[in-house]
Amino acid sequence: MMRRTGAVSAFLLSLSCAACASYPGFGAYGFSVDSAHAPPADAAALGDFLVARYAAMTNDPREAARRYAASIDTAPESTGIAERAVYSALVSGDYPQAVQLANKAHGVGNFGTLVRLTLGIEAMSEGKDAESAAYLAEDGFGPFNRTVARGVSAWRMLDADGPEAAETYLRDTLTGDPRLDSATLYMMGLIQLSAHSDADALDTFETLWNSGARLAVGLDAHARLLAANGDRARALTLLNTFREEVGENSALESLRKDIQAGREIQVTRLSSRQGAALAVYVPAAALITRTDDDVASVYFVLALALDPDLHEARSLWAQSLEKAGREIEAIAVLAQIPETSPYYSPARGQIAWALLGLGREDEAVQVARQALAQAPDRGLRVQLAEIYRAQAQYREANRLLTGIIEDDALKGREDWRLLFSRGATRHALDDWDGAEADLKRALQLQPHSPLVLNYLGYAYVDQGIHLEEGLNLIRTALTYDPDSGFITDSLGWAYYRLGRYELAIYFLEKAVELEPADATLNDHLGDAYWRSGRKLEAKFQWERSLKLEPAEKERARIEVKLLKGPDEPAVVKAESEQPLPNRP
Structure with missing residues (x-):
């Protein structure tokens, strides 16, 4: 802006x-x-x-x-x-x-609460315990900042009053629901580890895991403790489950390789400042998944003030900045991650994506290629393939994805995300048979993924094949992600393609309510209005779509519709070649 x-x-x-x-x-x-x-x-x-x-x-x-x-x-x-x-x-x-x-x-x-939180963290970093305790007293904090202040206070108590006082303080704040207590329980487990209460820590981490909580820094401590105590098989099971359910994490992948190689594994025992940094980082890591702006960056900055070596915080801080369109600042943050960090390679991939967001496509590819040449990291290969996909260089993307999938197969691994990406890539290359095979296999591996359900369902409807199955797949996707404007748009656009315009309008209006700033969704609603005879409203939606800065090809197509309507041959041809609206 x-x-x-x-x-x-x-x-x-x-x-x-x-x-x-x-x-x-x-x-x-x-x-x-x-x-x-x-x-x-x-x-x-x-x-x-x-x-x-x-x-x-x-x-x-x-x-x-x-x-x-x-x-x-x-x-x-x-x-x-x-x-x-x-x-x-x-x-x-x-x-x-x-x-x-x-x-x-x-x-x-x-x-104010942020004033107090900042001063409390600064006082703790300077070893001023009494001042920190006064600033971090929980009265007046909202729920989120209270969670942060509580975690920092517990680590302050570890030094000032001992581990028993810190654990009692945290235990008194538990609700009894591990899903609500996850941030507090992670802090408790890490404090127990720091106090060498390993059996108690293991119980705490197992409770968290069994509740469905999945946090990389927590699992790192959990798996290290298991491996150090001789239960390497259980540690590998948890690490593999995390990879399949959540995705790859560089630090966890490094730990998994060390365990598989039989290397000695050290238990993580944090200092009070390192722990307090995690007490800020953990809630912020959850916050970033629920916001579309840079508000979480506030807490990553506070976490790094306590522990400058918490490089996972830099990675997520950059992600938060990118959400707000602050790519240049994101690149500067990522550049501070040293080569010795397990987060270095992913950071190079993030830099490439940030450059892509700035329209510097050649630089993005160059950075990703250079990083891959320095470290033949699987994650970087995936990043480069996705950059090629974003640039519509589908043949290069297909080549890279196929290579990764084949290498995974040699290790007995199948990743549904890669199969989905290759399926979408092959679809763009007009290889529908290969695309369908990949998409159906991805759905077998991850049957509840709204992304795969939506894509495959819309692809069927778009081609006029398996129509009922396609609609059911999209409807199912929407049950898993009912607030997705893009999946709602898919359902509306499917009804549009089937000529069921009233149903199309119903869902497309809802999609625009959910994602009012998306040019494609507004364009689709305009088309549905036109087919229903509501031509003034159609033109309003197309004009709104133009104001939302669509891609140049889309802009030209919409401008023609405004002048001549959607039945103009050039518009009909262009709309038949539109990519799927779910942003794969």
Whole structure:
């Protein structure tokens, strides 16, 4: 997004200076301080606040933090401004500034939850136990920040009061539902390990695993403990299950190889600062899966302030930045992961994806290829194949994916994700027989995947084959992911292709409600309106789609529809060649 905070600042400043020049005998705003028309005393703060708000909305958190900081000086009673200032500093990645602003806010009487959390973490990192305990007291925190503060407090207690006090403190906060207590239980297990209470730690980790909780850093400690105690088979079972259910994790893959090779495995025993960093990281790792912005980056910055070597936090921090369209900053964060880290290779792949998001396609491929040449890592091969797919270089993607799948087969492994990717790739290459075989096998391996169900179902409907089965597959996908605008669009578009326009409109309207900013979904709804005789509404949707910046080919097709309608031969041909709408 364009950053125009400088222009707004100059405009506000010019108004202020013009007023001073016109009324030299008056105050800064051209009024006597005794005038009935004088602005309120906090007008200066309001100007900074408005510029800060604009900076925040235009994705410029550094400027926002600077302007909010000025507002703290002129409107010290506003806790909300202090919170925004600290938040903006953290979301921009400037932890020292966040601490400075939090101290300033606290010094003038502001004591918001993010202010307290930042000061509590800073006090702990400096070994100031009493100050940290006061800042992290749970009263006044919302549920999420309370979880973070509770975990950090437990690790602070480990040093100050001993492991029994820390464990008792955590145990008193449990609800009895491991799914709700997972973050707290992970902290408890890691604290038990640090205190050499290995049997208790193993019980805690087993409870978490059996509840369905899957967290890489928790499983790393769990599997190491099992392997160190001689139960390598169980450790490998858990690691393989994680890989199949969640996906590859570089640190866990490295541990799995060490266990298979019979190497000695060391149990992880964290320092209080390392543990406190994980207490911030674990809830943030869950948060990033539920948000489409960069709010989770606040907590990754706090985690790294406690443990700069927590490189998995850098990886997820970059992911959070990419969600907010801050690819350049994401690349800078990933560049800090050293070659010695197991997260180095995946970071190179992430850098390639960030470059792709910036439209620097040649650089993206070059970075991925260079990383692969340095380390023939399976994950990097997958990343490069997906980059080729994103660039519509389907033959290269198919070659790479086939090589990985064949190598996996030699090791007795089948990955449904790769089969799905190759199936979609082969579909794009007009190899439907090969695509269908891959997609059906992926569905056998992962029968509840909405991604595979949706793709295969729509592919059937799109080709006019297995129509009832196709619709049932899409409907099933929607039951697993009912809030997906793209799957809802698939169902609506399937009904459209079948000529059932009223049903199509019902689902396509719902899809646009779920994903209002997607150009393709708005375009589809316009088509359905047109076929139902609602031509004015159709044109409105197509015009809206154009405002949402579709790809150039899509833009040209929609512009023709606006002029001549969707029955124009060029439009009919283009629409018959459209990719599936579920974003494979």
